[in-house]
Amino acid sequence: MKNRWLVWVLGILGVIGATLFVASLIQTSESNLLCSITRARQQFTEGPTSMQLRAILHYATTQVVPQQSLSEITITFDVLQGLHRPANFLVFGLGHDSLMWASLNPRGKTLFLEEDPKWFQTVIKEAPFLRAHTVQYRTQLREADHLLSTYRSEPACSPATATLRGNHRCKLALHNLPDEVYDTEWDLIMIDAPKGYFAEAPGRMAAIFSAAVMARDRKGSGVTHVFLHDVDRKVEKLYAQEFLCRKQLVKGVGRLWHFVIPPMANHTRDHARFC
Ligand SMILES: C[S@@+](CC[C@H](N)C(=O)[O-])C[C@H]1O[C@@H](n2cnc3c(N)ncnc32)[C@H](O)[C@@H]1O
Secondary structure, eight states: OHHHHHHHHHHHHHHHHHHHHHHHHHHHHHHHHHHHHHHHHHHHHSOOOHHHHHHHHHHHHOSOOOSSOHHHHHHHHHHHHHHOSOOEEEEESOSTTHHHHHHTSTTSEEEEEESOHHHHHHHHHHOTTSEEEEOOOOOOGGGHHHHHHHGGGOGGGOTTTOOOTTOOSOTTSOOSOOHHHHTSOOSEEEEOOSOOSSTTSOOSHHHHHHHHHHHHTOOSSSOEEEEEEOTTSHHHHHHIIIIIOGGGEEEEETTEEEEEEOOGGGSOSOTTOOO
């Protein structure tokens, strides 16, 4: 009889304890969720940043404007606005558009990768608040056809397993970027560099391949928006069709294509091809 009582009391205490535990978990996760929503709203709705004010001054007083047209720029602008939160935005190339891209993503992370160390210094001297790194490419435009026809025989370039960090074997992989690039999940990737208009230039082959790998490798929720400029050129077109895929092309305006790439987990199981 005494034992049955004890079992009952312990049982009731157990139920009360479990209920309190679950209630505290729900409360914590709700307050965390509310906090992060409020923080995101605040970040997105506060007044202009000092970089945005500098951008207004700069573009109001310069004769040199970005190369992309208004309708091309608007595609990226709409995606940034549509996210309703600060974005992670990776941009290949520093140029007259850099201050604009960084300012269109206030309080987000906008990171530039530049091939030319001299040009890097010129731009960063003018705008030291931009976040940028130099990149060394292992390719030349003249190798584009050869790389496209042979990459499938290199297992390190395989769509199923290709990685970027430290991937020396796949020439199309940007293998020696700063860790920050690999450790961030990019919401947007703009490919408007490196130079791809003469035989010895690096060409955009590795940037396109690496953007595809980053997008497919995304672990968090959401998709990666990849923008490719100069798609009137053969190499940009062929590499986009091979790695970014026609079925993921959602918009094309002027010389800009916009791809939306889901993480690899959402791709069909054909591991032999990117598309
Ligand atoms: C095709 S441009 C992209 C230009 C950019 N979208 C803009 O609106 O300025 C890509 C590369 O050209 C080079 N570049 C651009 N402007 C330059 C300049 N004024 N002088 C030297 N190199 C430049 C840089 O290496 C840059 O990464």
